[in-house]
Amino acid sequence: MTMTLAERRQATLERLELAGPPTPTGTSRPPRGIGARRRTQQFTGPPPIAYYVIAVVVAVFVMLGLVMVLSASAANEVGQGNSPYRIFGRQVMWGALGFVGLFMGLKIPYERWRPLVLPIAVLATGAMLLPFVPGLGVNINDTRAWIHLGSVSFQPSEVLKLAALALAADLLTRRESEVNDLRRGMLPLMAIAGIGASLCLVQGDLGSSVVLGAIILSVGFIAGVPLVFMSSIVVAGTGFIGLFVFSSPRRINRFSAFLDVAGNKDYLSYQTHQGFLSMANGGLTGSGIGGSNGKLGYLPLAHSDFIFAVIADELGFIGSVAVVGGFALFVYFGIQVALAAPDRFGMLLAGGIATWFGVQAIVNLGGVSGLMPVTGLTLPFFSAGGTSLFVMMAASGILLNVARRAR
Amino acid sequence: MNVTRFSAGSPRRRLIVVLLVVLAALVAVLVRVGSIQTTQAEELRVEGARQWTRTTNIPASRGTIFDRNGEELAMSVPASTVSVNPRLVDDPHTTAAMLQAVLGLDQARHDSILAELITRERGFVYVARQVDDALGEQIASLRLSGVDVVREDRRILPGGNTGRSVIGRTDVDGVGSAGIELQYDELLTGRSGEMTREVAPGGRSIPGTESVALRPVPGDDLILTLDRSIQFACEEALIERVTDIAARGGTCIVMESATGEVLAMASVRRSDQTGSVEITSGNFAAVDADEPGSVAKVITIAAALNEGVVTTDSGFTVPWREQYYDDLLSDAWQHPDEWMTVEEIMVTSSNIGTIKIWERMTRETHWNYMRSFGLGEKTALDFPGESAGILKHWTDLWGSERVTVSYGQGMASTSIQLAAAVNVIANDGIYVAPKLVSGTVGPTGEISESAPSATHSVVSPEAARDTQRLLAEVVCRGTAKTAQVEGFNVAGKTGTGLKAQPNGTYLDDQGRRVYYSSFVGFFPAENPEVTLLVSIDEPPADSGDRFGGTAAGPVFGALAPTIVHERGIQPPADATVCGAG
Numbered sequence: 001m002t003m004t005l006a007e008r009r010q011a012t013l014e015r016l017e018l019a020g021p022p023t024p025t026g027t028s029r030p031p032r033g034i035g036a037r038r039r040t041q042q043f044t045g046p047p048p049i050a051y052y053v054i055a056v057v058v059a060v061f062v063m064l065g066l067v068m069v070l071s072a073s074a075a076n077e078v079g080q081g082n083s084p085y086r087i088f089g090r091q092v093m094w095g096a097l098g099f100v101g102l103f104m105g106l107k108i109p110y111e112r113w114r115p116l117v118l119p120i121a122v123l124a125t126g127a128m129l130l131p132f133v134p135g136l137g138v139n140i141n142d143t144r145a146w147i148h149l150g151s152v153s154f155q156p157s158e159v160l161k162l163a164a165l166a167l168a169a170d171l172l173t174r175r176e177s178e179v180n181d182l183r184r185g186m187l188p189l190m191a192i193a194g195i196g197a198s199l200c201l202v203q204g205d206l207g208s209s210v211v212l213g214a215i216i217l218s219v220g221f222i223a224g225v226p227l228v229f230m231s232s233i234v235v236a237g238t239g240f241i242g243l244f245v246f247s248s249p250r251r252i253n254r255f256s257a258f259l260d261v262a263g264n265k266d267y268l269s270y271q272t273h274q275g276f277l278s279m280a281n282g283g284l285t286g287s288g289i290g291g292s293n294g295k296l297g298y299l300p301l302a303h304s305d306f307i308f309a310v311i312a313d314e315l316g317f318i319g320s321v322a323v324v325g326g327f328a329l330f331v332y333f334g335i336q337v338a339l340a341a342p343d344r345f346g347m348l349l350a351g352g353i354a355t356w357f358g359v360q361a362i363v364n365l366g367g368v369s370g371l372m373p374v375t376g377l378t379l380p381f382f383s384a385g386g387t388s389l390f391v392m393m394a395a396s397g398i399l400l401n402v403a404r405r406a407r
Numbered sequence: 408m409n410v411t412r413f414s415a416g417s418p419r420r421r422l423i424v425v426l427l428v429v430l431a432a433l434v435a436v437l438v439r440v441g442s443i444q445t446t447q448a449e450e451l452r453v454e455g456a457r458q459w460t461r462t463t464n465i466p467a468s469r470g471t472i473f474d475r476n477g478e479e480l481a482m483s484v485p486a487s488t489v490s491v492n493p494r495l496v497d498d499p500h501t502t503a504a505m506l507q508a509v510l511g512l513d514q515a516r517h518d519s520i521l522a523e524l525i526t527r528e529r530g531f532v533y534v535a536r537q538v539d540d541a542l543g544e545q546i547a548s549l550r551l552s553g554v555d556v557v558r559e560d561r562r563i564l565p566g567g568n569t570g571r572s573v574i575g576r577t578d579v580d581g582v583g584s585a586g587i588e589l590q591y592d593e594l595l596t597g598r599s600g601e602m603t604r605e606v607a608p609g610g611r612s613i614p615g616t617e618s619v620a621l622r623p624v625p626g627d628d629l630i631l632t633l634d635r636s637i638q639f640a641c642e643e644a645l646i647e648r649v650t651d652i653a654a655r656g657g658t659c660i661v662m663e664s665a666t667g668e669v670l671a672m673a674s675v676r677r678s679d680q681t682g683s684v685e686i687t688s689g690n691f692a693a694v695d696a697d698e699p700g701s702v703a704k705v706i707t708i709a710a711a712l713n714e715g716v717v718t719t720d721s722g723f724t725v726p727w728r729e730q731y732y733d734d735l736l737s738d739a740w741q742h743p744d745e746w747m748t749v750e751e752i753m754v755t756s757s758n759i760g761t762i763k764i765w766e767r768m769t770r771e772t773h774w775n776y777m778r779s780f781g782l783g784e785k786t787a788l789d790f791p792g793e794s795a796g797i798l799k800h801w802t803d804l805w806g807s808e809r810v811t812v813s814y815g816q817g818m819a820s821t822s823i824q825l826a827a828a829v830n831v832i833a834n835d836g837i838y839v840a841p842k843l844v845s846g847t848v849g850p851t852g853e854i855s856e857s858a859p860s861a862t863h864s865v866v867s868p869e870a871a872r873d874t875q876r877l878l879a880e881v882v883c884r885g886t887a888k889t890a891q892v893e894g895f896n897v898a899g900k901t902g903t904g905l906k907a908q909p910n911g912t913y914l915d916d917q918g919r920r921v922y923y924s925s926f927v928g929f930f931p932a933e934n935p936e937v938t939l940l941v942s943i944d945e946p947p948a949d950s951g952d953r954f955g956g957t958a959a960g961p962v963f964g965a966l967a968p969t970i971v972h973e974r975g976i977q978p979p980a981d982a983t984v985c986g987a988g
Contacts, residue, residue, distance in 0.1 A: 222418050324437045371435065
């Protein structure tokens with residue numbers, strides 16, 4: 001009854017009529033455990049339903065995202081005398097690159113990345129400093145998170161998120177037995193989270209910093225780091241963020257504005273309030289694609305950070321349910337992929353990616369809907385922002401790769 | 408070294424915890440979004456609509472002013488107004504340069520607009536108002552940010568300045584500010600409509616969102632009684648005469664004798680700036696009141712004839728001067744005591760003779776006649792700024808004033824009052840109120856005629872005809888020979904009034920008299936059709952042109968052919984001009 005991984009892959013490929021005769025792969029070692037019960041189960045059928053659901057969600061989100069980016073940006077671009085397709089065209093280009101990334105993630109067996117994880121993470125860390133190079137970096141929305149190369153702009157923190165996630169997954173895979181060891185397991189994990197989050201914070205990007213920290217902590221959490229460690233890191237991290245926020249009255253104001261959106265609607269929570277107006281305008285069934293008024297210039301960053309308000313306006317509550325539900329499906333099946341992952345690295349990778357998307361969606365949607373402070377994070381797959389789209393699609397490819405190999 | 412080890416958690420359980428936490432958060436988000444989109448939606452939607460909906464007035468197009476023959480005197484033509492919101496302008500220099508290039512702004516205007524664009528202090532600045540529609544479209548097609556082009560009609564006078572004194576004008580916002588435009592502003596304006604549109608921040612309209620909430624109702628058209636040709640002729644003749652004799656100004660009124668319809672009402676004056684004689688923007692024929700002088704003798708003599716206290720053949724011994732109260736009054740020329748009939752008194756315009764006739768009536772009777780002839784109160788025109796003239800109640804007169812009112816001194820009348828007064832004689836004793844508006848045209852094209860002028864009887868037809876005959880003699884052989892018209896018998900009376908000066912005397916600061924000379928007449932004398940007044944303001948005091956006959960009479964003569972032609976007036980078949988046969 002037992003089948004090696006190689007045999008099972010071969011069976012799958014033959015079923016998909018993609019593969020010729022079996023080829024030896026270097027990955028024939030037995031998967032390492034998530035649980036004894038799983039270990040005995042065999043999957044010889046088609047790719048799990050999670051694979052298809054995630055693929056469909058990603059495809060729909062990317063396509064819908066392109067439509068919404070066009071809808072949300074065209075009027076404003078025309079108003080500024082640009083082509084209505086300026087931002088859309090750039091997003092399409094990044095989407096095409098993202099598809100390449102997705103395809104690579106899907107086709108390259110995920111464990112092949114393991115030797116590259118550390119160099120990539122080091123490179124990404126270095127790239128985080130590029131925005132501070134004069135002439136290369138630019139200030140956008142009070143943060144220094146972007147580099148411009150000719151007409152192409154690039155946000156290294158997006159890459160860092162994926163790299164740090166993979167690094168943490170690799171670390172906690174190698175030190176599976178030492179996750180409860182403070183020095184061998186905890187401290188390196190804290191170093192990854194701390195360095196990454198600090199770099200984002202140095203750029204002035206609190207949102208990315210929180211998400212990056214949350215991703216690494218989630219990977220640690222999933223890997224089984226004892227709760228005592230976890231909670232002390234969370235307390236420390238929260239304290240640090242609190243210190244950062246409360247060290248400047250301006251940040252306190254901006255941070256707390258979400259508590260009284262209507263009262264601060266003229267300045268501090270202008271953007272959130274305008275988002276409310278847009279969402280309310282959509283009602284149940286929406287004002288139709290292109291029908292939003294907020295994107296005409298009332299709602300700042302309608303095409304990126306606040307694209308959800310435009311979606312909710314133009315597609316109504318039905319559209320909101322679709323988007324939020326889509327993320328719920330993505331996370332649900334992403335976790336299923338992790339649960340069914342053939343090895344620990346795959347499990348941590350899949351769990352980390354699913355959590356990452358979920359957390360980032362929650363932070364973005366929470367900001368737009370006024371449940372949390374606005375942080376300037378993109379909504380995965382939707383917001384205009386090429387680096388984000390590219391990295392998200394590549395990460396989806398990796399997730400799909402893990403899904404294909406589910407036991 | 409063996410540190411205390413906490414036990415590692417189970418990844419499987421932890422994954423499920425993560426999943427539950429994330430799902431719970433997503434549910435919370437969805438609940439929140441759902442509440443914004445459903446239960447709180449109405450309130451927020453109202454607020455949003457208020458933010459991006461604008462209601463603007465659609466101005467109704469202003470009615471046209473026609474003359475009696477349907478010629479346009481004043482009309483509105485579509486035009487564009489260009490404004491800019493400096494706060495929305497990205498590139499002040501380019502924007503200002505493009506506006507200058509298209510609109511042909513002068514450098515000073517360009518500089519001031521550029522300064523506004525740079526300082527960004529105001530949110531609305533006019534660039535050019537009421538420019539050609541084509542220019543407006545050109546500007547709009549440039550799609551300069553912050554620059555707005557709206558329709559704003561421009562008021563034009565197709566006949567140039569013809570009739571400008573009467574028509575008046577509209578201010579730059581298209582609201583009547585003088586003359587008929589002011590008097591009938593409400594009627595001409597119509598009712599503006601309302602348009603709602605959605606706007607982007609800064610007020611830029613979103614195409615396709617405009618909807619008309621309330622249709623504008625265009626203003627009514629106005630048909631005046633004026634005849635543009637006669638009006639033009641009057642103005643030209645006045646300008647020529649005033650220029651020729653170096654007077655200050657003049658007025659001219661042509662009136663249809665039977666109906667009181669004003670065919671022309673002109674006013675010219677020497678401009679203080681240019682020194683040339685121009686059509687005035689103010690209607691001095693209704694606004695300025697001056698001493699009528701000898702023209703008032705018509706009223707005194709017609710009244711006496713009507714009272715039956717004299718006939719045209721009654722005679723008086725008339726000295727050339729006589730003491731009345733504290734003044735020694737005299738005729739205009741020196742003569743021995745002379746036997747004069749009423750006819751001779753009228754023809755020679757004797758002041759003392761007129762006093763003799765006037766003395767046959769009570770002062771109250773004479774005053775009542777003056778009122779009945781329309782002096783001392785505004786005419787039915789009710790023109791903006793119209794003067795009622797000055798006619799003191801007979802009990803309020805003092806000193807020699809009590810006597811001189813009989814020949815038009817110590818009182819004041821407007822040109823339109825005087826023309827209407829003499830028209831009583833032309834109209835066989837019936838006063839007919841002057842009239843400028845003959846009808847209006849509603850939005851659907853229906854014409855409503857205005858009511859005929861009010862009339863009242865002043866003197867008997869017999870007294871009027873006797874007076875007509877006397878006035879015809881004045882033109883044939885008296886003081887108004889300059890007003891003769893070939894082929895017609897003309898009746899009329901000259902007047903040479905003195906203008907009271909600011910120093911309270913009849914002498915200006917150089918010790919000269921300041922004259923106001925007029926001629927009021929009608930023709931054909933046998934069956935009057937048209938009554939005409941010409942007045943010349945301040946003819947030079949030291950020239951022979953200062954008298955009504957010499958200053959104003961020739962204008963009458965110059966105008967008559969045009970009036971005859973325009974009105975198609977035929978002389979009576981049996982007419983003998985000035986008894987010449």
